[in-house]
Every structure is written in structure tokens, then in C-alpha cells.
Amino acid sequence: MNNSQELTPIVRRPLHEEAADRLRDLIVQGRLVAGIRLNERLLTLQLGVSRTPLREAFKVLATEGLVELLPNRGAIVSQMDPVRLAETLAVMGALEALAGEFACMNATEAQINEIRALHYEMLAHHARGDLAGYFKFNQAIHLKIVKYSGNAVLFNAYRQMNGNVRRARYMANLSQERWDAAVREHGAILAALSARDVKRIKGLLSDHLAHKLSSVLADLKTLSTRQAA
Amino acid sequence: MNNSQELTPIVRRPLHEEAADRLRDLIVQGRLVAGIRLNERLLTLQLGVSRTPLREAFKVLATEGLVELLPNRGAIVSQMDPVRLAETLAVMGALEALAGEFACMNATEAQINEIRALHYEMLAHHARGDLAGYFKFNQAIHLKIVKYSGNAVLFNAYRQMNGNVRRARYMANLSQERWDAAVREHGAILAALSARDVKRIKGLLSDHLAHKLSSVLADLKTLSTRQAA
DNA sequence: ATTGTTCATTTTGTATGCAGAATACAAAAT
């Protein structure tokens, strides 16, 4: 039976999953900002589902760390304070360093070329000074590296933390110097990956994330002093 | 206010949390083995709660990776196949190496002494050849190191993976040589921690977990060949 | 002005009801 038309199995996703995805996106994109309350009645109306699947979605997002459940008081979008942000970035650095090693060993040439393509796209946005576009591809590259590590557990942990961190929108004001340096670092990372240089990529990724961390911390400091003033 | 009687805040835990904890314990302890179905009706009777909080607990455990939700077909305790186990241990190794660095920098002397005490308890069980007791303190030491890293995000991620891995009960038959070696490694780790030797502890913990990983893999291999025979 | 009290309203936590999907099992057909 060589039927040309795909005989794909029918999938009906549970409502709680759909709801969780929608809410997750809203939070990660920053359309639901930290601290605001998630009104059940309102959300049931907006999402068109009843409270049961919605509340199930809350539980999922809570264990992912995106929302906080206050007993008898509902759910709020969890805060991403500087301490937690720094802690998360530190862990992501370690995860990504490990991922780099595995990717060096396990990634196919096609996968590396895919990363290379993303790298050039990123360079294009950097050249044009398009920060938003740059971030998009920067994100994609980092995720792909972890993905191509071939370690699903690693990927899941990383992806979750990445979602948690992204909504902080920390790098709004990245200095040109830091930006240029980051791009150079990315070049070195790609070179190490292409050369399958396990030893080297580990250090490069660790350093890269460490730089990101200190840059973020510096940014946060200026923000907080600016607020104080 | 040096009040002798604990002034612990009043907590009324939601039923879904209670249920999740109970189920989590049952799974981690291996009393609910991988693959078996979690019958809702039965569990509501056994836990004395209705289906709603129970199902909410399922969602939590599912995002933690302990159970798997099969749409319209209920929940089963998720499988911990060798691949996933290996992947998880690899990640835990990286996390613990990072934790060791932080612990070297952040842990108080009292905390290090607490780990030292656990270490000696562990040595006692090793000397007596008490594997179960050994594991208990071994676990405790590793968790404390991560805890005393002072990085809550790191600790959470590690603890979750640890729970996921523990139920595999992989080290049932640990060779005496490997056991002795592990104990020696622990001694070195403690020494590095006491000396606040950041560089050294990182390598030691990485190696320690790598050894554990290969030992587990070897064990799994013998198990599977034994089953095949 | 601040604190406390009462009560109506809103919102959350849990239980339950109902429709539909999956499973089990018996009857029919090959």
C-alpha cells in the first residue's frame, strides 16, 4: 500500500496542554508580565475552556517555574528577580558546555551546517545593527547546539530554563563592544564545533555564557541604580 | 524574640500538592514500578481525595518526568530506560561539578563540617559492607553539596533528576573494587571542598559522576544480557 | 485619621455529573 497521501494519525491534544502552551507563550513573550494575577474566570472566557483544564495548566506552568500558586489566592506570573536570573544563567552555562561536548561528538555534518547557516543569518543582523533579529538567531543557535547534543534530558532542562530566562528581556541595552565580542565568540564556537574540538568548545561555551551572565548582571545593576535615582 | 517553641507559619497544603508528594514518594521508592497504570478511581479511594486534585497531581508529576500521560488512556509511571538514565546521569554530572565550584566558594565551615560528618557515617557503612546504608549517606552528601552551592535553580534541577534516577535502583550489584574506588573519590572530594580548591573539585566531581555512569551502564548491560540468556 | 467589624461579592478548592473514548468480552463469520 504505497499511498501517496499521508496517513497521519489523528491527534486531539488535551485542552490542558493547549492552554498551557498558550499561557507559556504569553508569559515567555512578556505579554503576561511578572507579578500579574491570572484570573481564572477571565482566562476561561478568553481561552474558551472550563476551569478544570485551565487549572491543570496552571499546575504544569508552576512546576516549570513560570507561575507561582498562592493557596486560596490564585496564580501569578512568577517573578524573575536578578538573583534567580543569575543562578539560572550559571546553570545554563554548565548545561551548554556539556551540550557542546556532546554536539561535537554526535552532531551530523548536516546539523552543523544548519547551525552554520543560522550563524551567518545572525551575522547579517549584527552587521545591520538589528538587535532583535540578532537575538532571534542567537537563541536559535544556542538551542540547536543543545538539541544536537543528542541528549534529550539535557535539552529539556535547557529549554525550560531558557524560557524562564527569556522573558526577563535583559539584554535590551547591550553595549556595542559586548555585542561585537559575543559575535566573535560565536565564530570561535562554530569553528570548534566544525573541527569537533571537544576540549575547546567546552571552554568557549562556558566563557560565552559567563560573559553573558556578567553583562546581564551589569545591566541589571545600572537599571536598579537608575530606578533608585 | 528567642521563643523556644517553633513559630511555624500555618500551612494548609492543597490536596493536589499532598497527592503529588505521596505519589512521588511511591514512585521514587519504587513501590509504584515503571509501566503500571495509575487507576484514578482506585487512587481516589486510597488517597481519600476526589479525582480533580488527583488529576492535577498527575500533571505535576508528568512535567517532572515521573509519569507519562496517555491521552484518553490515563497515566502510567514513566519508564526509565538505559538511554534516558545515561543521559540524566551525564547532566547530573555537569550540574554537580558546577555545584562543587559554588560550594567551594559559598559554603560555610559549618556546612562543610556537616558534609564531613555525613562522609564519616558513609565510611562506617562502607566498612561494614552495608550497601543500603552507604547509599543513603552517599545520596545525602551529593545532595548537600548541591544544596550548599547556594544556587536554588541548580538545586531544584538536580533534585528533580535525582528523584527520576533513584528509582532505577541501578547499583544493586556494585563491585567491591568500584565501591572502594568511589569511597576514595569521596575522600578526595571532601578534601578539595575543605581546601576550597575550586579547580580540583570540579574535576573530581565530574570524574566521580562519569565513573558512576559507566558503572551503571556496565551493570545495565549485564542485566540485559542476563535477561536475553 | 486609623483601626476594627460586618456583610455582600468574588474567587478559589474540591467534588461530582455527563459525554465520549477505550477496553473487554461475547457472538458471528471466515
Add this chain to the structure above:
DNA sequence: ATTTTGTATTCTGCATACAAAATGAACAAT
């Protein structure tokens, strides 16, 4: 005898009902 089909039963997914808790407004007391 084995596979296939039809039917009853069980179980899940979701909606809803109800009780407990929180919120807020109006008002009294300090």
C-alpha cells in the same frame, strides 16, 4: 480454531455545582 464484528462496561476529559476562603465596601469605634 481463529479472526472479525458488535455490544456492554469501564475509564478518562471536561464542565459544572457547591462549599470554603478571600476580597472589598460600608460603617462604627477609637
